[in-house]
Amino acid sequence: MDALISQYIDPYYLRILMLIGINIILALGLNLITGVTGQLSMGHAGFMSIGAYTSAILSMQMGSPFFLSLLAGAMVAAFFGFLIGIPTLRLEGDYLAMVTIGFAEIIRVFFLNFEPGGKAVGLSGIPQNTTFVLVWTLVIIIIILNAKLLSSRIGRAFYAIRENEIAAEASGINSTRLKVLAFTAGSFLAGLGGGLYAHYMYFIRPQDFAFMKSIELLNMVVLGGMGSIPGTILGSVILTLLPEMLRIVAEYRLLFYGALLVILMIFRPNGLLGDVRVYDIKKKLQGKKVGLWQSSN
Amino acid sequence: MIWQQLLNGLTLGSTYALIALGYTMVYGIIQLINFAHGEIYMIGAFVGLFLVVNTGLNIGVALLGAMAFCMVLGMLVELIAYRPLRGRASRLSGIISAIGVSIFLSTLMVLIAQTNTRRYPDIFNIQTFQVGDLQVSSLQVIILVVATLLMIGLQLLVQKTRVGKAMRACSQDLEAAYLMGINVNRIISFTFAIGSALAAAGGVMVGIYYNAVWPYMGTMAGLKAFAAAILGGIGSIPGAMIGGLTLGVLEILGVAFLSSSYKDAIAFGILILVLIIRPQGIMGQKITKKV
Amino acid sequence: MRFRGKAKWALLVCLVMVFSIVAGCGGNGSTSDKSKDQDVIKLGFLGATTGSVANYGIPGQKGMKMAIEEVNKNGGVLGKQLEGVYQDNKGDSTEISTITTRYITRDKVAALVGDPCTGLTKIAAKIAQENKVVIFSAGATGNGVVEIGDYVFRNTLLDKFAVPSVVDWMVNTKGWKNIAVITSLNNDYSVSLTPVFKDAIDKQGGKIVIEESINDEETDFTAQITKVKKAKPDVLVFTGYYREAALLMNEAKKQGLDINLIGGDGLYGQDLAKLGGKAVEEKVIFYCGFSFSGDESNPVSEKFLADYKAKYNEEPDMFSAQYYDAIMILAKAMKDANSTDPSVYKNELAKLKDYPGVSGNTTFRADREPIKSPICLITVKDGKLTLLDKIPLNIE
Numbered sequence: 001m002d003a004l005i006s007q008y009i010d011p012y013y014l015r016i017l018m019l020i021g022i023n024i025i026l027a028l029g030l031n032l033i034t035g036v037t038g039q040l041s042m043g044h045a046g047f048m049s050i051g052a053y054t055s056a057i058l059s060m061q062m063g064s065p066f067f068l069s070l071l072a073g074a075m076v077a078a079f080f081g082f083l084i085g086i087p088t089l090r091l092e093g094d095y096l097a098m099v100t101i102g103f104a105e106i107i108r109v110f111f112l113n114f115e116p117g118g119k120a121v122g123l124s125g126i127p128q129n130t131t132f133v134l135v136w137t138l139v140i141i142i143i144i145l146n147a148k149l150l151s152s153r154i155g156r157a158f159y160a161i162r163e164n165e166i167a168a169e170a171s172g173i174n175s176t177r178l179k180v181l182a183f184t185a186g187s188f189l190a191g192l193g194g195g196l197y198a199h200y201m202y203f204i205r206p207q208d209f210a211f212m213k214s215i216e217l218l219n220m221v222v223l224g225g226m227g228s229i230p231g232t233i234l235g236s237v238i239l240t241l242l243p244e245m246l247r248i249v250a251e252y253r254l255l256f257y258g259a260l261l262v263i264l265m266i267f268r269p270n271g272l273l274g275d276v277r278v279y280d281i282k283k284k285l286q287g288k289k290v291g292l293w294q295s296s297n
Numbered sequence: 298m299i300w301q302q303l304l305n306g307l308t309l310g311s312t313y314a315l316i317a318l319g320y321t322m323v324y325g326i327i328q329l330i331n332f333a334h335g336e337i338y339m340i341g342a343f344v345g346l347f348l349v350v351n352t353g354l355n356i357g358v359a360l361l362g363a364m365a366f367c368m369v370l371g372m373l374v375e376l377i378a379y380r381p382l383r384g385r386a387s388r389l390s391g392i393i394s395a396i397g398v399s400i401f402l403s404t405l406m407v408l409i410a411q412t413n414t415r416r417y418p419d420i421f422n423i424q425t426f427q428v429g430d431l432q433v434s435s436l437q438v439i440i441l442v443v444a445t446l447l448m449i450g451l452q453l454l455v456q457k458t459r460v461g462k463a464m465r466a467c468s469q470d471l472e473a474a475y476l477m478g479i480n481v482n483r484i485i486s487f488t489f490a491i492g493s494a495l496a497a498a499g500g501v502m503v504g505i506y507y508n509a510v511w512p513y514m515g516t517m518a519g520l521k522a523f524a525a526a527i528l529g530g531i532g533s534i535p536g537a538m539i540g541g542l543t544l545g546v547l548e549i550l551g552v553a554f555l556s557s558s559y560k561d562a563i564a565f566g567i568l569i570l571v572l573i574i575r576p577q578g579i580m581g582q583k584i585t586k587k588v
Numbered sequence: 589m590r591f592r593g594k595a596k597w598a599l600l601v602c603l604v605m606v607f608s609i610v611a612g613c614g615g616n617g618s619t620s621d622k623s624k625d626q627d628v629i630k631l632g633f634l635g636a637t638t639g640s641v642a643n644y645g646i647p648g649q650k651g652m653k654m655a656i657e658e659v660n661k662n663g664g665v666l667g668k669q670l671e672g673v674y675q676d677n678k679g680d681s682t683e684i685s686t687i688t689t690r691y692i693t694r695d696k697v698a699a700l701v702g703d704p705c706t707g708l709t710k711i712a713a714k715i716a717q718e719n720k721v722v723i724f725s726a727g728a729t730g731n732g733v734v735e736i737g738d739y740v741f742r743n744t745l746l747d748k749f750a751v752p753s754v755v756d757w758m759v760n761t762k763g764w765k766n767i768a769v770i771t772s773l774n775n776d777y778s779v780s781l782t783p784v785f786k787d788a789i790d791k792q793g794g795k796i797v798i799e800e801s802i803n804d805e806e807t808d809f810t811a812q813i814t815k816v817k818k819a820k821p822d823v824l825v826f827t828g829y830y831r832e833a834a835l836l837m838n839e840a841k842k843q844g845l846d847i848n849l850i851g852g853d854g855l856y857g858q859d860l861a862k863l864g865g866k867a868v869e870e871k872v873i874f875y876c877g878f879s880f881s882g883d884e885s886n887p888v889s890e891k892f893l894a895d896y897k898a899k900y901n902e903e904p905d906m907f908s909a910q911y912y913d914a915i916m917i918l919a920k921a922m923k924d925a926n927s928t929d930p931s932v933y934k935n936e937l938a939k940l941k942d943y944p945g946v947s948g949n950t951t952f953r954a955d956r957e958p959i960k961s962p963i964c965l966i967t968v969k970d971g972k973l974t975l976l977d978k979i980p981l982n983i984e
Contacts, residue, residue: 087573101524105562120774254638257397305811308810
């Protein structure tokens with residue numbers, strides 16, 4: 001199957017399609033935390049690096065089979081997601097954002113000092129086991145599971161926490177448990193994406209998972225539309241393609257990229273496919289003019 | 298050595314505080330993490346450098362020039378990138394817009410000034426005093442004093458003047474302030490102008506002190522300033538000062554007594570601990586959530 | 589499900605975007621037959637022109653452009669003109685992977701030149717090796733690069749060959765025995781150079797009195813310098829790049845620490861003198877495979893320096909020289925092999941011996957590792973990087 005695909009698709013597009021797939025998995029994870037549950041996380045790349053390094057080291061130095069390394073990477077990332085989910089019980093909004101940034105920075109510094117990971121030199125020679133079919137099969141499975149989750153009772157509870165945590169609690173939702181669950185599940189996907197990334201790129205280094213990577217992933221979620229699965233997918237596709245498409249403008253590329261982010265936000269303030277919620281419509285009917293930011297937190 | 302290191306930490310901390318003050322003001326009023334703030338700081342440093350090198354202006358005048366330039370820039374950024382979003386978008390959209398501005402401004406600076414790191418010319422007579430074992434440079438004193446004065450000035454502005462009253466009203470409830478006849482847009486613009494001028498002042502001083510100005514200096518500085526503002530309790534002006542100083546001292550003491558390899562990890566680790574113990578930051582007020 | 593209506597919409601937009609990129613840039617990609625007989629020889633540039641490592645990519649790109657112009661002025665290669673293809677990779681792993689693939693499949697480049705960074709070079713080298721295209725790194729010094737395959741080359745003075753001689757000079761000729769070692773933790777060049785220095789210092793009987801680390805892109809090194817000062821070393825060894833070296837020396841001067849700093853060819857940039865000012869004057873000494881000025885025995889360097897200044901109105905750095913040489917060496921190999929097919933001319937390339945380049949005399953060993961001899965020690969004098977001494981290279 002993969003041989004067939006690589007025969008018919010130009011390697012350049014194939015590479016971009018792979019990166020899109022991996023980014024969709026990563027962004028869907030973040031969407032669970034930030035988009036759906038409303039817990040602002042700016043450290044998603046940190047969980048990604050845990051998955052990437054764990055799986056790469058397992059594959060290279062322990063000789064564990066690919067699927068096992070991948071799973072282990074995702075599990076370890078999920079464990080750290082669980083740990084970082086705990087402060088969310090006390091922290092809100094931007095304080096939480098700071099904790100996630102700090103956590104991701106700590107992980108980055110840890111890997112900069114981590115001898116088995118090659119420090120800043122990075123790990124090279126990771127077996128390139130990630131294939132097109134594997135990535136896109138996983139993408140489809142994850143989309144389906146995500147959709148199922150979000151339309152379930154738990155999913156609706158996630159949305160409820162985002163909209164109004166106190167009201168959600170009052171309706172009998174255990175927000176503590178669910179917030180930690182969202183962090184754990186989101187980090188699992190980040191770790192999985194990281195493992196796929198490592199086994200695709202052949203080489204990883206701590207700098208690949210710096211603050212800007214987290215921001216890039218956050219952009220995907222917000223640009224597409226917070227909490228919306230098609231939105232997140234669209235956001236990932238656009239933001240993976242955009243830098244490539246903007247190559248026409250050569251050195252002005254990042255200038256356009258920055259300007260486009262602003263313009264898109266001005267014209268689609270709730271993301272391209274941001275879901276219109278009852279709360280917003282009510283506000284609109286009330287004819288608010290000077291309100292600050294919509295939505296929760 | 299501890300005193301020397303403490304002084305190093307206080308100097309570094311006051312550079313963080315200078316940026317964090319503007320950060321926290323903007324945040325206090327519109328609850329936006331203004332990621333472009335670091336870029337304004339960077340542009341302030343460049344404008345100051347340009348004025349000193351190309352027009353041979355006195356450094357004091359150059360500082361004022363940089364502040365004026367960034368004032369206008371800050372208001373423009375608010376007008377173009379944030380105002381259209383206000384009231385129609387989620388807070389996160391504001392953050393993304395800010396990130397867009399930040400990427401735009403740093404790339405613009407790269408196109409104008411390339412990526413080389415530049416230094417301010419040696420036009421100042423920096424004196425070093427020897428106090429016992431301690432070496433104090435005049436610049437360290439200036440930075441510390443200026444940061445403190447700015448903090449006091451800001452606090453007076455916010456607490457004692459009419460504009461300050463309006464700012465406080467806006468930060469408490471934008472709609473109510475609007476209904477009371479406050480021109481909300483103008484107050485927000487004003488806040489951005491003040492915040493950006495502070496960032497520019499910080500940029501010029503840091504540029505002189507460390508002798509390094511470059512287009513990517515804003516990102517890390519912005520992040521550190523955000524951390525400082527959060528640590529102090531975001532929205533609080535004395536908090537930004539205390540947060541900045543604490544963060545600076547933590548970083549330096551981390552290097553001095555633990556390990557320079559784990560510098561940032563130590564600082565962020567303590568930051569997280571503080572936040573877990575005191576979720577509203579050192580000086581922040583606990584906000585009771587309303588339904 | 590809450591998104592059913594929108595899912596179609598999203599899918600549609602995704603498809604449109606994917607197709608637009610396929611159609612938008614795919615014009616020349618599909619006609620692979622034509623490109624085999626291209627009337628130009630394309631060379632792909634790998635390096636960053638934006639982002640925090642652009643300082644090293646931009647001069648490289650300038651050197652590469654200059655070399656291509658010169659070759660074309662002299663009649664090109666095998667009757668064809670050279671053409672550089674330039675894409676910015678921001679110093680980013682995923683970007684370099686897509687760019688490399690794009691160069692190979694879309695532009696049908698005959699060779700890739702770059703990247704300055706070892707890690708990124710490895711990503712590109714892996715792709716190049718799989719597609720049988722020559723990659724010539726003009727900066728990667730770390731381990732495990734040429735081991736990727738027989739299409740991978742580089743022309744930097746390798747630290748593991750140079751450092752023992754330099755340390756010998758430092759410890760035994762100069763008598764600087766108590767050494768402080770400073771590493772830039774997030775710089776792969778620095779992290780791999782430090783153990784080489786430490787090994788050599790141990791072997792030559794030097795003593796490391798303190799080890800500190802900094803990070804690239806930072807400006808505050810007060811704490812580290814205060815600590816170093818207390819340890820009273822005879823000399824500082826800093827393994828990173830020129831920007832941080834200049835800032836370290838500035839800080840040392842501020843704290844009244846009067847000391848020499850020894851480093852690798854990562855310090856070879858004009859900004860070292862500009863940024864360091866008086867603080868680096870005759871204080872910073874670093875080794876390199878060549879020296880632009882003050883080295884009469886290398887007229888090629890002198891000429892390059894003059895040409896580069898005339899063209900760009902600035903001083904070249906190590907990367908400009910190495911990218912320039914890379915192009916020249918590739919052109920030579922293609923001429924000698926009478927082919928632009930990487931699988932053919934790579935054999936000729938591997939035979940390179942005593943090539944008198946701007947960046948020193950280069951020979952490829954059997955394992956394609958470059959040997960450059962002798963080593964130049966360079967310092968800053970009157971704001972200019974000048975040759976201080978030459979020491980022979982001794983390889984065990």
